Amino acid sequence: MRPLRLGKHIMKTTSVIFAGAVSAVLAGPAFAQTEIEWWHAMGGSLGETVNKIAADFNASQSDYTITPVFKGSYEETLTAGIAAFRAGEQPNVLQVFDAGAATVIGAQGATVAVQDLLTDNGVPFDIQDYISGVRYFYADSDGKMIGMPFNSSSPIMYYNVEALNAAGVTPPVTWEEFQETTAPALVEAGYIPLSQSHMPWIFTENFFSRHNLPFATGNNGYDSASVTINMDAPEIRDHFAAFKGWIDNGYAGFWGAGWDDNATPFEQGEVAIWLGSSGSFGGLQQTAEFPFSATYLPYWEAITTEPTQTFIGGAALFAMSGHSDAENKATAEFFRYLTSPEVQYMWHQETGYVPITEAAYELAKSDGHYDRFPAAEVGIQQLSLPAGDWTRGYRMGFYVQIRDVMNREYQRYLTGETSLDDAFTAIKSEADELLARFAQTQG
Amino acid sequence: MKRAAFSQPLMPVALLMPQLIIIAVFFYWPAWEAVYSSFFLQDPFGFGASYVGADNYTRLARSTEYGKVAGFTLFFTLVVTFLSLGIALLLAVKADKVIRGAKTYRTLLMWVYAVAPPVAGFLGSLLFNQNIGPITDLFAFFGYDLQIGLNYNDTAFAMITVSVWKQIPVNFIFLLSGLQSIPVSVREAALIDNQSGVRRFWDITFPLLAPTAFFLLIINITYALFDTFGIIDIMVKGNPASNPITLVYKVYTDGFRGNDLGGSSAQSVVLMVLVLLLTIMQFRMLERRIHYT
Structure with missing residues (x-):
């Protein structure tokens, strides 16, 4: 910046000082x-x-x-x-x-x-x-x-240590263990066994990576913009059918798409196991009034015996x-x-x-x-688990809208407004249409 | 008879100019931009736009989801308008009769007017909160499990309740001043003719209130269609999932969350045409039957 230049005839003492101060303030930092x-x-x-x-x-x-x-x-x-x-x-x-x-x-x-x-x-x-x-x-x-x-x-599994002790169970490693052993014991002990805070992220994207399943064509979308989403995979449908079953028989609580609505019951000690973000750790330390810990996201043994890392x-x-x-x-x-x-x-x-x-x-x-804080390490350990062909990530356009569609249809299915078939057909077709539209903008 | 005219022809134009410029900058220009971009499919960052003809509009016509949102918007607008006008009218008629402490009553009833829609939405989302909401507790006391954010009908109920609550004071102020401007002589004459308060209200008071009510009807429909955005946004927490939303909110989710500018522009054009038709219809059909004094 150039220093201020003023005509001599207006150069009174005060204005000289003022101008000097202004140029020092303006010019000083800009140069440096x-x-x-x-x-x-x-x-x-x-x-x-x-x-x-x-x-x-x-x-x-x-x-x-x-x-x-x-x-x-x-x-x-x-x-x-x-x-x-x-x-x-x-x-x-x-x-x-x-x-x-x-x-x-x-x-x-x-x-x-x-x-x-x-x-x-x-x-x-x-x-x-x-x-x-x-x-x-x-x-x-x-x-x-x-x-x-x-x-x-990364999404990880938090659990209320007192609740699991009261029920006499350990944190479930697989979903089979959860529904056969953990959940019945927790219900017996007076808890709602499970809640989760983000279905597209935890139960969809990371469901695919944890089980090393392809999420989209074209190398999960990295290779091209013209891709389709694998929401017709039988594994994900089975998972949601199981989740609905858990909600219906009291093994899980579901409070909609709001993050906090599903986290609060865990913080209040009603829910024993909560699937949230490794980044929730700091907040939970302040809000939860019971000893809690965390471990890896469970997986379905029926799908894989070698679970892989989750997405970031x-x-x-x-x-x-x-x-x-x-x-x-x-x-x-x-x-x-x-x-x-x-x-x-x-x-x-x-x-x-x-x-x-x-x-x-x-x-x-x-x-x-x-x-x-042993629980603070779970997120990074889970991200460092063995990688697979499909665990690197995903790349899909208009994905914010695709997530909105997932949230909408999942919630309709879980509240009984629509059937499993209709929900997944809608997600698949609307998501593919959005992907095709995005590919067109990139063309 | 000679027509009145300005001696300088530019004078009226100059006087109109500020208003015209404001309308041009804040309405015609953006409206034109919306119409224009509704025929394109754009890359969000603006690197390219391809002409897609009426594709953005045919997508809307085919979308069952858009139909559902339009249906809810219609229902929502009708219910909010009817309830907020009806309840305000009842309150105004009753407040008009109060003699002692009238000012206190009126002030209390108008109070809510000062609450901004997002604040109203925030209050609503706290009162109806699934885990800590007092209204949820109240319903639970009567054996009903109110699930705002999860159950479609419950969320719609909460949105309508908060929207109506927020709008009642505006209607109340206008209706009350409308009532007070009805000449006492007319009321007294009516009282001699008929003892029934209900008859007198419908035969004398209500027709004389009609200009005010008509004005409020337009204001309320616009409110329910557009101004409730803040309430809806807060109540669905920016994440609508399967909860009910209105057409304006869908413009926002697709355009501002989803960055689909073409599709969102097409929706706003549809909305613009709807409002235009609505206004024409209102003035054509209703205004004929209303007598301004």
Whole structure:
């Protein structure tokens, strides 16, 4: 910025001082620092941790300043980012959640691949540094990382230790064990055995990955935009038929599509086992007034005897295109800071989201974090289970709408409004139509 | 007789300009954009748009889901309009008769008017909450398991209750001032002619209230169609699943959650045409029968 220039005839003492002060304020930081913006969807205590990361980054060096801006829910943040991009006002860093990944990665030219961004700006990058479960979810079909995994979580099984002790059972490893042994004993002990908080995520996407089943054609959607979804697979239908049976005979409670509506009965001690996010750990520690622990998501022995890892959930950070080299350099430096073991460990401790690099995981282990909170390790352990052909992730366009269709039809089926056949036929046909429409936009 | 005219022909145009600009910027331009983009299928980020003709409209016509949402919207609008006008009318007639402490009653009845729709929705979602809601507890006391967010009919019931509650005060204010503007002489004359309060209400009071009621009818239909968005959004917690939603909310879910701009634009055009037809119909059919004093 050029210093202010004023004509001599108006140069009274006061205005000289004033002008000097203004130009110092305006010009000073602009010369020294590159400012970048980060739009995120982390509200509440998560938002405070995000602000802390940004403040610590700003304090750690004097060349760059990052400003985090809270934009509402995941969906609202993505929409705000898209609208800003169309207006040429996009932020440097945009947080996009798992279901929106196909939209943002499909729009080549909207983002700079994080792998390119880092290597071009002299930040060392090796995809093998990242834990195996998060490595390729936000990558393209060639395995190049496009989005930087940020708040990464996976669905795990929480249980009320007192309830299971009272019933004299151990946490179920398989769904067969749950329905034959665990659930009857818990009902006997006066508990509702099971609830879950997100059917598309826990009972659909991760059902496919836990059992190593293909979720969509075209390599789960990574190879092409013209794909169809495998919602006609008999395994998933059987699973939902079983879930409905559990609800009907009191083995499970179901309170709709709201996350909290299904979590609250567990926190209140009515429900013994709750399927939630590994990122729920921090919140549960504050709300649950009973000893709880966690373990892996159960699987059906009838489908597989070698269960595999789950998909990563949560969101990633994307570097938006259309910014100067200096700003991209700042973004790269921020990513370097963010992926450092210390920052990742802090984020992991504060929130319960998994650390995304092996180094951060090692740091948490050596620091004794998991000796103090064994349940905090379950998410990352589950993501590090053996991988399969279909456990890398999925990539489907208009997926937010597909999830809405799933929620709608599942709920209709579970409340008796529709039959299993009709529900799955509707999901399959509406989802395939949405996928075809998305492929058309990418054509 | 000579027509009155401005000596400077530009003057009226200049005076109208601010209003015209506002309408053009905030209505004609976006409306045109909606019509235009409803014929395209767009990449969310705006990298490309392909012309698809009327495809976005035929999809709507074929969609049973869209039909269901339209059906609920019709039902919702009728019920909310009828109940909020009916209850407000009853309250206004009764409040009009109160002599002692009239101001206190009126203020209390108008209070809710200050509550914004999302706040009303939030209050509703707490009162009807499945785990901690007092209204849910009340129903449980009578042996009914109220499941808002899970049971379609229960959720519809809660949405209608909150929407009606929120709208009653507006109607009440207008109807009460309408009642008070009916000349005392007319009422007294009616009282001599007929002792029945009900007869007098329907024969004298109600026709004289008609202009107010007609205005409120339009306001209420618009309210139920559009302004209830905030209530619905909060009550379904941004995740409608199989819960009832209105057409406006579907425009939002498809366009702003799903990033399907073409499909969402087509829906908003359909809505625009519906409202246009509704307004024409209302003025054509109803206005003839109403006598403004």
